[in-house]
Amino acid sequence: MATSGANSHSLNCFTCQNRDRTEWCVLSDKELELLERGRVTREYTPGDVIFHEGDSCNGVYCLEAGLVGVRKTNADGNSILLHLNNPGDTMGYRAFLAGEDYHASAEALEPSKVCLIDVATVRTLLAQNPALGLRYLKRVSRNLGSAEEKILHNATLSVRARFAHLLTVLVDRYATGKEQRPIEFELPLSRHDLASMIGTTPESMSRTIAKMEQDGIAVFSGRKVIIPEMNDLFQEFEPEHFV
Amino acid sequence: MATSGANSHSLNCFTCQNRDRTEWCVLSDKELELLERGRVTREYTPGDVIFHEGDSCNGVYCLEAGLVGVRKTNADGNSILLHLNNPGDTMGYRAFLAGEDYHASAEALEPSKVCLIDVATVRTLLAQNPALGLRYLKRVSRNLGSAEEKILHNATLSVRARFAHLLTVLVDRYATGKEQRPIEFELPLSRHDLASMIGTTPESMSRTIAKMEQDGIAVFSGRKVIIPEMNDLFQEFEPEHFV
DNA sequence: GCGGTTCTTTGACCGGGATCAAGAGCATTT
DNA sequence: AAATGCTCTTGATCCCGGTCAAAGAACCGC
Incomplete structure (x- = not known):
């Protein structure tokens, strides 16, 4: 049942094996230190909710190990699984960047280890290092492309x-x-x-x-x-x- | 048949009545001048295609007057209308920001006046003024939220x-x-x-x-x-x- | 005016997929 | 082993909405 990817547990952001695959790869050592200080790690077991649709955004989540599904539910209780997130993936950044509440819920599908980077830290990093913003810009734009692809797909x-x-x-x-x-x-x-x-x-x-x-x-x-x-x-x- | 919004035709970016509603509102006068120089205006009549799915991205389009629909077509010829763009709306920025080709086509639905800002200019502005990037970041993130909303909507x-x-x-x-x-x-x-x-x-x-x-x-x-x-x-x- | 598009409506039909309702496996508890 | 939950499969039924076909309506240019 163990998932693919990093099975060794990193002690901090510097030793994190996923770092090169995340947006954080553009950070300097000094900025990494800031990231490290603004971070909290938590473990989740399958079924645990990491953040919930409608909650106000409390930061950005970084998946270190495991598998997380992002669900969106409508008023009638129908829901769909929008994404699957693997180690190295960032989650919850859409709400943060849009300045909105979460529009979907994230739920552990396998035992998972997740870092939460608090809002203030991400905001600081974003203001300090423009490359980070451009990085996210590309990421979100690609996501938008996929989402629109999916709309067409589902319709046809x-x-x-x-x-x-x-x-x-x-x-x-x-x-x-x-x-x-x-x-x-x-x-x-x-x-x-x-x-x-x-x-x-x-x-x-x-x-x-x-x-x-x-x-x-x-x-x-x-x-x-x-x-x-x-x-x-x-x-x-x-x-x-x-x- | 005339659309809402600006009916007076601006001579340039400085006098453009839509500017405050666009991403360009964060630009300095010097940057605006750069924008002005990197811009070409064109008029389209209903049915005209402004950019086409699969084309390589040649810049970002700014709708000055009229109405433009963004279409996405699949291999079988089925298509959906993804967005409607009104005066003041920017178009084609997703492809630009993602560094991809256009994934959809834009077509004038009413007589329209559109400014094309070439790739190099937008790239320069983005590198020069981080606020512009953050502005787009919010825009794209909100779009992504709506797109995901739509996926759920259509499915349920x-x-x-x-x-x-x-x-x-x-x-x-x-x-x-x-x-x-x-x-x-x-x-x-x-x-x-x-x-x-x-x-x-x-x-x-x-x-x-x-x-x-x-x-x-x-x-x-x-x-x-x-x-x-x-x-x-x-x-x-x-x-x-x-x- | 009149033929020609193109856009819209209506009709008839049918099939994909949702819904409701049991059953079938399979694991855990007692 | 029997009982209690699960998830998954199967069956029966129904209806929304797609498809094909044709008739109106509206908008041309001539």
């Missing part, structure tokens, strides 16, 4: 196509040994969460999985998936260029 | 509810005299474009309009809409707090 593709697409993303991020055939890996999500990532119900998810298995696209057993041919998966959501 | 609400929501947004932006009852205003969009804003077909749009008219929510005739009671509209997409 079937549940099956969206799931096929999700599978390719999950393979890309969570499969070890992507080069060997057939690809075989462990899903980091329950059926329910898979469903809420593509905006459908667990029932439809289950049926879709069954159908894709019949069609020989993939073999599912519990959370294990075997994909004989990635190209077949791509065909599911890419237009048939030929034929 | 019916076509009718989504249209009711769209109507409230359009009233908010395009109705003159929002205080008087009943509200009466002109839609800035064709049926087809209304449909593509909520990710549905013109046929479904038409039927939804007919049904809402039967239910007394609103009266439609061509592009004119009369809404007797805004609260009824809100009820369509807000959960019934009291049965």
